[in-house]
Amino acid sequence: MKYKLVLFYESDRIIKLFDRLYQNKNFQIIGLVPKIEKSINLKKFKTINSFAKKFNIEILKTKNINDQKFIKKIKNLNPKLGVNFGHKQLFKNSIIDTFKIGILNYHPGIIPYARGN
Numbered sequence: 001m002k003y004k005l006v007l008f009y010e011s012d013r014i015i016k017l018f019d020r021l022y023q024n025k026n027f028q029i030i031g032l033v034p035k036i037e038k039s040i041n042l043k044k045f046k047t048i049n050s051f052a053k054k055f056n057i058e059i060l061k062t063k064n065i066n067d068q069k070f071i072k073k074i075k076n077l078n079p080k081l082g083v084n085f086g087h088k089q090l091f092k093n094s095i096i097d098t099f100k101i102g103i104l105n106y107h108p109g110i111i112p113y114a115r116g117n
């Protein structure tokens with residue numbers, strides 16, 4: 001049984017994780033959610049966009065991950081697990097409950113010293 005994943009990310013630092021998950025036969029990446037800022041720099045996401053296009057993975061763009069229309073899109077994908085890799089928005093219960101298992105939050109720094117903003 002494959003676990004259907006949606007990855008939330010901030011930048012192309014997710015490439016290594018994306019590659020490992022894609023190669024693992026237990027996981028199927030079904031969606032990618034980039035962090036959208038007021039003035040998005042599309043060049044910043046050029047590499048991950050090419051991966052998504054190559055492997056036919058949907059990129060789900062939204063300014064608010066807790067928006068009901070966005071949550072409906074996620075529900076339609078029927079994901080088991082969400083993985084957050086640097087996406088800065090607060091995940092409210094309505095988005096967390098969309099995933100059968102939940103959301104795994106990856107934090108590369110030592111907390112509380114590298115707690116972010």
